[in-house]
């Protein structure tokens with residue numbers, strides 16, 4: 001296995017193209033190091049992408065643009081997520097209690113794994129786009145089309161994720177995130193992210209409910225049935241509980257961390273919690 005440490009994007013693209021499917025980009029390496037022998041034993045070239053100028057967070061034309069190697073800690077620290085429409089990103093990071101991981105793990109790494117991680121669930125609820133780069137230029141794929149299964153995504157040979165973009169939500173929109181894990185040092189067993197917009201008479205005019213870490217598909221999924229219950233109604237206790245109960249249409253995985261039955265129950269609890277947080281935040285936004 002050879003290690004490369006390119007200093008600009010073009011150099012990185014050349015290496016990725018030269019080694020083809022035997023090359024992988026690494027960023028925080030928190031996943032790569034833990035799964036090196038089990039998943040990456042056929043890799044010939046490891047390309048460190050931390051020196052390519054992809055660590056930034058900025059607002060551009062109404063979109064929050066997050067460079068792929070931005071760490072979760074940076075996303076938590078920036079003023080752009082401290083309050084206002086993007087606060088859910090800081091709140092999602094806050095639920096990851098291990099500071100060493102927060103300081104190293106990157107948004108690009110989270111997006112590429114998509115399984116037992118938190119950020120992709122929030123990105124799905126916020127209709128994010130993934131910007132992909134290669135020697136041939138850039139292309140953009142929506143978050144809902146990026147993931148194909150656990151560790152499977154839309155990236156083709158020679159490509160890597162270079163940026164994540166989140167459209168600024170409309171007025172009176174709020175988000176909520178909730179999760180369950182065995183211990184603070186463990187991966188999530190269930191997580192849920194909700195985005196709600198309030199319209200006339202405080203009726204819900206737009207809703208996204210995303211569930212992750214628990215699904216049989218291994219990737220975050222929209223809970224369409226829960227969204228339908230929320231849409232166009234007043235969000236009283238009864239409707240919130242009904243929507244949370246409707247999220248049991250998500251098929252949950254059964255593994256050593258938790259049974260499918262327990263996960264289904266926790267999905268309902270996490271969705272209810274996330275809806276309540278989103279509703280509070282939506283009420284605070286002008």
Ligand SMILES: Cc1cc2nc3c(=O)[nH]c(=O)nc-3n(C[C@H](O)[C@H](O)[C@H](O)COP(=O)(O)OP(=O)(O)OC[C@H]3O[C@@H](n4cnc5c(N)ncnc54)[C@H](O)[C@@H]3O)c2cc1C
Nearest residue numbers: 026027028029030031032106108109110112117118160161
């Ligand atoms: C003990 C522990 C607990 C954790 N708990 C949580 C948690 O509760 N919630 C949470 O969200 N996360 C958690 N994490 C982090 C999470 O599991 C991953 O380790 C992290 O998201 C990976 O990010 P990274 O930048 O380190 O990726 P890396 O390890 O560098 O890479 C991971 C994979 O993504 C690919 N990749 C990385 N960046 C790119 C890119 N830009 N383009 C293309 N491919 C790329 C790599 O090739 C590799 O296949 C935890 C990690 C540990 C070790």
